Amino acid sequence: MKQANAYLATIMLALVAGLGGNVPALAAATQAAPIRYDAARRVFRIDAGKVTYAFGVNADGELQTLYWGSRLMAGDPLPVAVPPAPRSSFDPVGADTPQEYAGWGGPITVMPDLKVHFADGNRDLVLRYDSYRIDDGKLQVMLHDRRAGIDVMLNYSVDAATGIIGRSARIENHASQAVTLDRAASASWNLPPATDYSLRYLTGTWASEWHVRTRPLTPGATELESRRGSTGDENNPWFAIERGAQWNESHGRVWFGALAWSGSWSIHVDQDVLNQVRVTGGYDPFDFSYRLEPGQGLDTPVFYAGYTDDGIGEASRLMHQFERDRILPAHGHPKLRPVLYNSWEATGFKVNEAEQERLAGKAAALGVERFVVDDGWFGARNSDHAGLGDWTVNREKFPHGLKPLIDKVHALGMSFGLWVEPEMVNPDSDLYRRHPDWVLNFKGRPRSLGRNQLVLNLARDDVSQYVFQVLDELLSRNDIQFLKWDYNRNWSEPGWPQQAPDRQQQVYVTYVRHLYDIIRRLRERHPGLEIESCSGGGARVDLGIMGLTDEVWPSDNTDPSDRLSIQDGFTYAYAPAVMMAWVTGSPNWVNGRSSSLDFRFLSAMQGGLGIGADILKWTPAEDAVARRYIAAYKDIRATVQLGRLYRLLSPQGHAPRSATESVAIDGRQAVLFAFLRQGQDAQAYPTLYLQGLDETARYRYRLIHGKAAAGTPAVASGAYWMHHGIDLELRNDMDAAAAVFERIGTAGNVRR
Structure with a gap:
């Protein structure tokens, strides 16, 4: 009592x-x-969505994870925190404790969150609980090593709708000497001991991003990371861990998470000798060093994570909802992505006012809502060898500046967008000739080129201020609604010669902080501006950059068949609300594969629809097809972009078939897409069983494209479509179909 x-x-x-x-x-x-503290038992408990998360303070003063899983009843007891019993002299008390945030010191053998070294040579850091604060639905827990003079403030936020928790740390030096951080994680997530876990993660490379990989977790470690200075596409900062052999899209326990950071990052997944699984994420420790003088501090990125016992499909839908409601700049009121036209494939670098106006006129006639001029409009930019950094309009291509074209685009009823790559510079540019010291470099060492360009060091105050000023001036002088913000190479020679040697590696943090600040200030100065994050395709997609941009470019690969896998993998971690997809020319420039305009449109309509083909070469018949699909897309895009996504057939691993279904948030509409990459042995296409419908409601279906089997009813219950399913006649290579299901009433109240 x-x-x-x-x-x-x-x-x-x-x-x-x-x-x-x-x-x-x-x-x-x-x-x-949502957050409560039991002072008598020293237990913190978070209840949100369908999830309960709990941790406590053990007798040694460590924060120890107690429970993370399906939501418990309010009166259900939670154990007090007790470290694992010692096993031998090699595993004493505290060595394997599943700590919320561990310093490297004492007998610890688990992966630490924080590793430091002091100016006097000490490297021992033992963090103990000090105090807590609950304020405005957020929790702060203070840890410290009083003797060392290090304080760590752990921050917990929780989304009531999805149960997704955000965690970060602020590390402060209150000692009388400097301390250098060798490793600084945002958080560690501890899972219950088990031997039947498997890890899902995303890998890729340019034009081949978003491959879903699965491997069993066994004793040892898996390191997902980017050492590239940016998010990268080799790995993405997202993970999902499933338990048992029966998990699938709709069944199984899944723990999942993503890191909100657009620089070098690490997610370390470790199973220890006690079969405890620990996921530690934050700044990548490779080449990392951050020096704190007395009184200074460092904030880590936020590491978000959630849980569901309804399979990986539900994990994705929870992430999508969380991103739309809590991450995207609109914060719960995301704008629908307009149908976009981009001029790159039509013109390349040969941009000029007359040609762009012709393209704009044709695009508007097709129903396009946003016209974007890509690379080649500025400086001496006639190839990728010159001009980056010189963000002034090329007067040979646009004699009167951009205004006449912008006015034309607006008069046609479209918004205007422009391609920029402001973090880069060509050696053949006025900017580089004036400021060769503004790039990342090691003094006296070679400077490696990527796409004939170098990376500007945004960590420098003068460089970040320059980038902000030139973009602010560009937007102030021109009525621009959209920027396609590109980033086309990795870092190399990441030196910062203007800093002392023991501070140069802070470039990994300061660069990204300045990038975020530039984008944030531009949006404040130019309300209504929308931005796409692009990095040679999908090499900078993460919850950090997503919090400042409205859409992302998943891949430069626009082949509609390859895109089925790319887009499928993307949706494991990120919402269709931000995923841009283009209809480009056939044969496709990536692989020479030919495809019908129907297949290309239906593939792209699963995200934010764009067109990148040279539409001036389209025939009247192709124009008519495009107008029909664009009109159809506008009728379904709210469902596709903002609805609940169900992956019905996976295209991963070069599978011949793919099918997705999106259900509107209000349940009034569902949209089904089905694709056959390659027909096999005259086999019928599998019956598709819809999901997420109201079993007692009635739905009328109509086809956007394709053919349903004879006898398919025009109207049937949600139960019928989900349990009986629908058969589509897809038999030929590169065949596709799409159908819309509209709710028309309950079983006893059908509107005709």
Whole structure:
């Protein structure tokens, strides 16, 4: 009884403080409080969505994970925190404790979150619990090593709808000497001990991104990381861990998470000798060093994670909802992606006012809503060898500047967008000739080129201010609604000669912080501006850059068959609401594969629809097909972009078939896409069983393209479409179909 009273008293005090002493609101707030602390048992508990997360303070003062899984009842007891018993002299008490945030010191053998060395040579750091604060639905827990003078503030946020928790750390030096951080993670996530876990993650390379990989977890470690200075496409900072052999899209326990950071990063997955699984993520420790003088601090990125027992499909849908509601700049009110035309494939670097106006006129006639001029409009930019960094309009190509073209585009009823790559510079540019010291470099060492360009060091205040000023001026002088922000190479020679040697490696953090600040300031100065994150395709897609941009470019590979796999993999971690997909020419420039305009449109309509083909070469018949699909897309795009996505047939591993279904948030519409890359042995296409419908409602279906089997009813219940399914007649190579299901009433109330 005393424990219960102490528990309730703690809640009451925290809530009164948070509500400013508003006692009448206390009862309701107590019921809804997602974060609670049991002072008697020293247990923190978070309840949100369908998830409970709990950790406690053990006898050694360590924060120890207690539970992370399906939501428990309010009265269900949680154990107090007790470190694992010692096994031998090699594994003493504390060595294998599943800590929330561990310093490297004492007997620890688990992967630490924080590793430091002091100016006097000490490298021992033992973090102990000090205090906590609950305020406005967020939790802060203070750890410290009092003797070493290091404080770590752990920050917890929680999304009530999805149960996804965000965690980060602030590390402060309160010692009398400098300390250097050798490793600084955002958080560690601890899973229950088991031997039947498997890890899912995403790998890729240019034009072949977003491959879904699965491997069993066994004792040892798996390191997912980017050492490239940016997010990278070799790995993406997302993970999913499933338990048991029966998991699939709709069944199984899944723990999942993603790191909100656009620089070098690491997610370390470790199974220890006790079969405990630990996922530690944050700054990549490779080449990392961050020096803190007395009184200085460092904030880590946010590491988000969630749980579901409804399979990997539900894990994806929770992530999609969380990104739309909590990550994207619109914060729960994302704008629908307009149908876009990009001029790159039509013109390359041979951009000029007259040709762009012709393309704009044709695009508007097709129903396009946004016209984007790609590379080649500025400086001496006639190839990728020159001009980057000189963000002034090329007056030979645009004699009167961009205004006449922009006015033309607006008069046609479209918004105007422009391609930029502001973080890069060509050696053959006025900017580089003036400031050769502005790039990442090691003094006296060679400077490696990538795509004939170097990386500007945005960590420098003067460089970041220059980039902001030239973009601000470009946007101030021209009525531009959209920037396609590109980034076309990895880092090399990541030196910062203007800094002292023991501070140069801070470039990994400061560069990205300045990048975020530039984009944030531009959006504040130019309300309504929308930005796409592009990096040679999908090499900079993460929750950090997504919080500042409106859409992302998953891949430069626009082959519609390859795109089925690319887009499928993308959706494991990221929402269709941000995924741009283009209809380009046939044969495709990547692989020479030919495909019908129907197949290309239907493939691209699964995300934000764009067109990149040379539309001036389209025939009247092709124009008519394009107009029909664009009109059809506008009718379904809210469902496709913002609805709940179900992956019905996976195209991963070069599988011949792919099918997806999107269900509108209000349940009134569902959209089905089906593809056959390659017919095999005259086999019929598998029956497709819809998901996410109301079993008692009636749905009328119509085809956008393709043919359904004879006898398919025009109207049937949700139960029929989900349990009986629908058969589509797809038999030929590169064949596709799409259907729309509209809810028209309940079983006893059908509108005709």
